[in-house]
Amino acid sequence: MTTQASSSSQAAQTSASRASASQTSDERVVHVLEFPGGYTRSTGPVIGRFLTGLRSGRLFGVRMPDGRVLVPPTEYDPQTAAALGTADEDWVEVGPAGTVTTWTWVDDPRPDHPLDRPFAWALIRPDGADTALLHAVDSGSKAAMATGMRVHPTWRAERTGAVKDIACFAPGEGPAEVPALVPAPDGEAELEPVSMVTLPHRLEYRLRGGTVWNHFIDGMAVGQIRGTRCAKCGKVFVPPRGACPGDGVPATEWVDLPDTGVLTTFAVNNVPAAGAPEVPFISGYVLLDGADIAMLALVSDVPWQEVRIGMRVRGVWVPDAERTRSVKNLKWFAPTGEPDVPFEQFEEYV
Amino acid sequence: MGNRCAVIGVGQTKYRTKRADVSLAGMVREAALAALEDAGLTFADIDSVVVGKAPDMFEGVATPELYLADALGAVGKPMMRVHTAGSVGGSTTLVGASQVQAGLHERVLVVAFEKQSESNATWALSTHSPFSASLVVGAGGYFAPYIRAYIRRSGAPANIGMMVAVKDRINALRNPYAHLKIPNIDLAMVEESMMLWDPIRYLETCPSSDGAVAMVLASERAAEAAGAATGRPPAWVHGAAMRSEPMGMSGRDSVDPRAGRDCAADVYRQAGVTEPRRQFATAEVYVPFSWYEPMWLENLGFAEKGSGWKLTEAGATAFDGDIPWNPSGGVLSSNPIGASGMIRFAEAAQQVRGQAGEHQVAAAVDGSRLALGHAYGGGSQFFAMWAVGARKP
Numbered sequence: 001m002t003t004q005a006s007s008s009s010q011a012a013q014t015s016a017s018r019a020s021a022s023q024t025s026d027e028r029v030v031h032v033l034e035f036p037g038g039y040t041r042s043t044g045p046v047i048g049r050f051l052t053g054l055r056s057g058r059l060f061g062v063r064m065p066d067g068r069v070l071v072p073p074t075e076y077d078p079q080t081a082a083a084l085g086t087a088d089e090d091w092v093e094v095g096p097a098g099t100v101t102t103w104t105w106v107d108d109p110r111p112d113h114p115l116d117r118p119f120a121w122a123l124i125r126p127d128g129a130d131t132a133l134l135h136a137v138d139s140g141s142k143a144a145m146a147t148g149m150r151v152h153p154t155w156r157a158e159r160t161g162a163v164k165d166i167a168c169f170a171p172g173e174g175p176a177e178v179p180a181l182v183p184a185p186d187g188e189a190e191l192e193p194v195s196m197v198t199l200p201h202r203l204e205y206r207l208r209g210g211t212v213w214n215h216f217i218d219g220m221a222v223g224q225i226r227g228t229r230c231a232k233c234g235k236v237f238v239p240p241r242g243a244c245p246g247d248g249v250p251a252t253e254w255v256d257l258p259d260t261g262v263l264t265t266f267a268v269n270n271v272p273a274a275g276a277p278e279v280p281f282i283s284g285y286v287l288l289d290g291a292d293i294a295m296l297a298l299v300s301d302v303p304w305q306e307v308r309i310g311m312r313v314r315g316v317w318v319p320d321a322e323r324t325r326s327v328k329n330l331k332w333f334a335p336t337g338e339p340d341v342p343f344e345q346f347e348e349y350v
Numbered sequence: 351m352g353n354r355c356a357v358i359g360v361g362q363t364k365y366r367t368k369r370a371d372v373s374l375a376g377m378v379r380e381a382a383l384a385a386l387e388d389a390g391l392t393f394a395d396i397d398s399v400v401v402g403k404a405p406d407m408f409e410g411v412a413t414p415e416l417y418l419a420d421a422l423g424a425v426g427k428p429m430m431r432v433h434t435a436g437s438v439g440g441s442t443t444l445v446g447a448s449q450v451q452a453g454l455h456e457r458v459l460v461v462a463f464e465k466q467s468e469s470n471a472t473w474a475l476s477t478h479s480p481f482s483a484s485l486v487v488g489a490g491g492y493f494a495p496y497i498r499a500y501i502r503r504s505g506a507p508a509n510i511g512m513m514v515a516v517k518d519r520i521n522a523l524r525n526p527y528a529h530l531k532i533p534n535i536d537l538a539m540v541e542e543s544m545m546l547w548d549p550i551r552y553l554e555t556c557p558s559s560d561g562a563v564a565m566v567l568a569s570e571r572a573a574e575a576a577g578a579a580t581g582r583p584p585a586w587v588h589g590a591a592m593r594s595e596p597m598g599m600s601g602r603d604s605v606d607p608r609a610g611r612d613c614a615a616d617v618y619r620q621a622g623v624t625e626p627r628r629q630f631a632t633a634e635v636y637v638p639f640s641w642y643e644p645m646w647l648e649n650l651g652f653a654e655k656g657s658g659w660k661l662t663e664a665g666a667t668a669f670d671g672d673i674p675w676n677p678s679g680g681v682l683s684s685n686p687i688g689a690s691g692m693i694r695f696a697e698a699a700q701q702v703r704g705q706a707g708e709h710q711v712a713a714a715v716d717g718s719r720l721a722l723g724h725a726y727g728g729g730s731q732f733f734a735m736w737a738v739g740a741r742k743p
Contacts, residue, residue, distance in 0.1 A: 035407075035473060039468050040468050041373070041374075041468065042371070042372060042465075043373055044373030044375070045376075075373060075420070076379070081393045081421070081423035207480045209481050217481070235600040236600075237600065241598070245598055245599040246599050265496065267494030267498065267550075268494075268548035269491055269494075270547070270548070271546050273472065292600040293599070293600045309498065309499070309502050327481070343502060347503065349600075349601070350499040350503075350603070
């Protein structure tokens with residue numbers, strides 16, 4: 001069965017509503033990228049010294065060859081590329097009070113903002129510095145903010161050697177009291193200088209699959225694998241492509257494919273990873289009957305030692321009642337028991 | 351090919367599992383300063399900076415080139431970042447070279463790096479695409495099926511991959527910058543190592559490394575001046591090319607990609623190479639999994655299709671063979687991913703400059719033969735190569 005593109009979006013909607021009344025083809029998928037535990041950053045000696053200062057409740061800048069003082073320090077002179085902060089006398093304690101050089105107001109703080117009430121993001125030039133650092137100012141109201149206003153840091157007790165060791169800046173000269181470190185350092189042992197920080201990142205996307213992918217998924221929801229055919233070269237792509245990668249023209253014709261094919265090649269995976277199947281698992285390329293490109297899939301229901309290039313396989317699906325609008329409906333491919341296909345017959349698809 | 355271009359300075363960090371003593375910027379700068387020193391120059395002499403690294407998920411730093419401008423003396427100069435996955439070190443070099451060949455700049459600093467210890471490459475390469483399941487774990491999971499297909503297609507004996515794994519690690523013992531040093535390595539040790547992605551064993555894979563590499567590329571005039579001042583000869587670019595192809599194209603040969611063949615053919619045409627095995631003295635080729643040596647021997651025309659493994663088996667690619675491949679120890683011995691391609695290009699340059707130290711291939715120096723630098727990336731989609739020689743093209 002083939003369907004022209006002009007009617008495919010209608011077909012997609014039809015099969016989507018068949019799959020589940022509560023889901024539509026325009027459903028967005030949440031996609032999260034987050035390295036477990038967070039990225040580390042080796043700080044190097046200059047940034048490390050600045051962060052070590054923050055942990056002890058002190059702000060340090062570094063002097064450039066022209067005499068100006070950079071806060072936060074940089075490792076290299078932005079003008080001459082010379083290494084900075086290599087000698088002790090290049091380090092200058094600044095502030096703690098300073099002057100707001102410019103600012104913007106945040107009416108609705110976000111969950112990861114430093115304050116849970118309206119506040120200002122401000123550039124603050126600590127006394128004795130020639131540059132400004134970015135931080136939050138807890139002024140109470142927008143009306144209380146002004147360029148040129150004096151502010152001082154509010155230090156946390158739980159300081160780890162991070163810019164958040166300063167909870168925020170507050171209006172006025174201070175005093176900027178530094179509470180004793182919590183937890184208290186262990187006996188007389190010196191705290192090690194900061195040389196490494198951990199920075200969790202989380203990127204959360206909400207993505208639309210697009211017309212072609214949605215029609216494919218709507219097929220998977222009812223146990224039907226669908227591909228597209230290029231009008232120019234006639235090749236059938238599965239998973240479907242909106243345009244032929246070889247000819248660059250729209251692939252407009254839909255093709256229903258069987259769930260049988262040949263295993264063109266494979267790997268036996270012994271490396272465990274979150275989200276991946278239990279090891280050992282076999283990932284391989286299955287050239288479905290009638291398709292012109294092999295599809296990446298799992299192979300199972302067979303001891304890994306018996307998996308062969310050229311093995312005939314058939315899709316194994318989740319039971320009808322468990323089907324969702326997902327590629328995961330097709331669990332894996334299993335051997336059909338038919339004779340193997342000679343390598344020469346599918347070599348060009350490897 | 352435009353104006354003449356040459357390598358006048360090379361700098362490398364020592365490749366390590368973890369460089370906790372420096373920031374990313376400090377590590378990159380170490381390589382850049384070493385390259386400048388080799389060229390007898392300072393940042394002030396550089397007209398343009400080109401940097402390259404692997405995908406941002408590796409360290410989680412978006413647009414690292416902005417952060418690195420201070421460290422690389424790029425303030426007030428053109429600076430850009432190149433991004434072609436694992437081949438990026440090669441393409442970064444060639445983007446820099448094109449600025450010289452086009453007559454835009456006299457001296458260009460190219461730098462490539464990776465600080466893999468800040469995250470985990472297998473994780474960064476296994477972030478499945480939004481609408482599909484996670485079926486591949488790491489680069490090895492991706493490439494293992496193609497290696498299996500190569501073995502089936504060529505009929506190569508099972509020990510060829512192990513032979514490459516041993517050869518490159520023995521070569522690494524002569525390279526002071528190499529990461530892996532396994533003095534007692536032999537076939538039995540490789541064979542006994544864990545099968546990670548069958549048919550790829552643990553010792554048939556590349557390590558995860560922190561490190562950076564830099565080169566100073568120069569115009570003919572600047573190269574002659576630098577060579578006279580330092581006494582270290584330039585490496586002249588005789589041919590350079592890049593090619594790419596889509597990952598999922600019907601009829602695409604993922605084992606022997608056309609983009610690789612076309613890229614090599616372009617470089618050879620520029621350099622006048624018709625018999626690669628005879629006209630190159632040595633080759634530094636991107637071999638992250640041992641079986642890629644015989645695969646690329648065929649793809650790059652050093653052997654007929656189906657017979658690349660015979661060169662490996664006969665010892666032709668060993669340090670004392672007629673065409674040594676990866677005398678530095680290669681990617682199998684050091685792999686700061688974004689830098690790995692540029693290290694191949696830089697090692698090829700060092701060979702024809704006579705600056706390769708203990709792993710110097712004697713035949714590379716006299717100027718009668720060239721050296722090949724090669725990089726590939728993505729799903730064998732991106733290729734970058736150059737041919738360099740001691741004589742002007």
